Amino acid sequence: MITTLIRDFSKQVGQTVMVQGWVYNIRSSGKITFLQIRDGSGFTQAIVNQASVDPTTWQTATQLTIESSLTLAGTVSQHPKKQEYELQVTAITPIQLATAEFPIGKKEHGPDFLLEKRHLWLRSQSQWAVLRLRHFVKTGFQDYFNNQGYIELDTPTFTPTSCEGTSDLFEVEYFDRKAYLTQNGQLYLEAMCMAFGKVYDLCPNFRAEKSKTRKHLTEFWSLNPEIAFIDHEASLKIQEAAIKHMLEYVLQHARAELALLQRDLTDLQDTMAKPIVHYQYAEAIVELQKRGSSIQFGEDLGADDEVLLTADSTVPVIVKNWPRSIKPFYMKGYPYINKTADHDLVLNADVLAPRGFGEIIGGSQREDDYETLLAAMQAARLPLKDFDWYLELRKFGSVPHCGFGIGIERMTRWVAGVHHIRETIPFPRMINRITP
């Protein structure tokens, strides 16, 4: 008898197998007990028929409780009508019988209760599916970048200063001094792309934001590529290719998970097949005003604007070349000859997911000229001596280079089609949540 996984049942119809797992639900109809079983790889129905098992096995079946662990032996069969597989049970060996009532039942629970029970909530079908999708989103992107010759090089968590200003930083006692948790490893990645050409990091970033929206976590993961010798438009092409590859990878590996979440695949498939839509920032403002927004040139897009711009789109929307006044110091200027308030733009872009799912990538071409960068840092009143090393990169073989950040949770939220970002990370950390 082979020990197998539920995920492999389709290849084992008619075979006698052994499965180890947990009971996630029980239904009985007199002489038949239907056990809903999960084993980490998938979910199945195990059928115990009193007429075809010995009395001890039948008794064991009737004594099982929700979330008990067990070993099952039986024959794999295909459901007569559906593309589903079941186990016709011949023997049951309990591993541990759960004697207490499983806290997560069929009734509706509030989000706080579920987050407090996150260690058990993870076992539910929807959470299982979302977090498996997260895995394939991550590995799909890694697959793309690794195949293209990128080197993953982690940026440090402990930093002496901040990349984007000192607000929203978490402070740590670091022996006899202060350190800050990284908000973004970009400056380090710029140093590394000058040594390795194409690099990325994939690590947690931290933001002590007091936002309580469904899009904010204090600890979130991002994958940040940084590439030497390319310009902004080339970077946007890479972003588009990476998204398409990731989606192909996810659809190849996790169709069952998408089906379980009842994800409508239209926008994922359209995104693979069609070009991404590009708006100049200035065009986006005009379009938003047409659609009823009160946004003015020079303002950041609000969450409502993001929805307004993408709700009808089945492919991501790029908004590029924003006013310098609302962007950080390190972005390279858009090459207009005459700067005016309307024309002092930078070579950056946000990628917005279709259907109002919001920003999934943000990136820019970096300023590579020493004098221009120095002036921008002085204008931003940054403590220059902390950035000596960063400026030095422009003294020794500065080259055009671009980078962007892929928000893993935001991307997973879109791919999975779930409402709240807290479901896209195993143990979410928010302003009021640090347990379990």
Added chain:
Amino acid sequence: MITTLIRDFSKQVGQTVMVQGWVYNIRSSGKITFLQIRDGSGFTQAIVNQASVDPTTWQTATQLTIESSLTLAGTVSQHPKKQEYELQVTAITPIQLATAEFPIGKKEHGPDFLLEKRHLWLRSQSQWAVLRLRHFVKTGFQDYFNNQGYIELDTPTFTPTSCEGTSDLFEVEYFDRKAYLTQNGQLYLEAMCMAFGKVYDLCPNFRAEKSKTRKHLTEFWSLNPEIAFIDHEASLKIQEAAIKHMLEYVLQHARAELALLQRDLTDLQDTMAKPIVHYQYAEAIVELQKRGSSIQFGEDLGADDEVLLTADSTVPVIVKNWPRSIKPFYMKGYPYINKTADHDLVLNADVLAPRGFGEIIGGSQREDDYETLLAAMQAARLPLKDFDWYLELRKFGSVPHCGFGIGIERMTRWVAGVHHIRETIPFPRMINRITP
């Protein structure tokens, strides 16, 4: 003319190509200038022959400085005697001429200076090779676990309590409370393996250790698999298979990097081909005493002991089943019937690298019985209410499970054969080092 990478020169002999990169050294012999070029993908020699280029190109070549960035056009040729490829230059376009002297020269620099210039030191051949190896070590392990159906699920950085006691923790101001930076995500992984079967995390861990040895970092990366339904010996087999797979992957992708570091491949190849050596802890103590150590039963192996036990070995050495008294609370007991001081052991193991490179993996079977675990936690005087959720995992379908932690920097140190761990992470963080 195609734009190419130095890494691909072997496929382009005789072709006219364009390469973008940096000058890392210059040598001149009158009418020929030899430019040592790096482009992130590799290193090559570019030959500018005054007789075969126009006067402007020749003048440009003679004005280049170390770490200037440039675009080169030329023909790829194979070195007459070696398996090396060169570029016969026809045109040079400088991107940025480095006007200052590159701080890292040929003379010996102290480690502090090099760490302060880490953003530039990364460009040196040895650092480039070590960190590329790090990438392939990581992706080699990920390749193994992903192919085996594991799901990567990140554990949180912010934790309300400590897994292994509160010493050596970094404390963070988390809004109106304190949080601690994770030392290890094991407890969370245990929760997740009950939902997903086979999981791992790959993330930074933190330890506020005041150790200044060449094996300690305050921020280090580890890959931690956790697997439901297996016992300790099965876990050791997985560890061995994972190491072998990673080494095959590294040798497939990074032979040039190993050659550049002049890494003797004997122990890497032996480790792929031969079984790993197993010692019971008690046997290891006897063996160490034979070899001259003063270690006694009940003591932890010191760094010297690790060297003594592995210096002559070309394969890793496992030391397993240690006394409970020197191990954390969560390890499952070794199934002896009569416990004595000599026999109260746990199902754990350290994997030591060959040739004295020290511990590369540590793992154990976890206690899965509620009452036994509760007693162990009480004996360790842990604040039980902080671990309610962890204990709850033993109430709802507890199963045998094991996990282990692969230290990415320690593994890379062994694979690369470098002395100090600070060279195995892009921007090392140590007690006295948090910049750049």
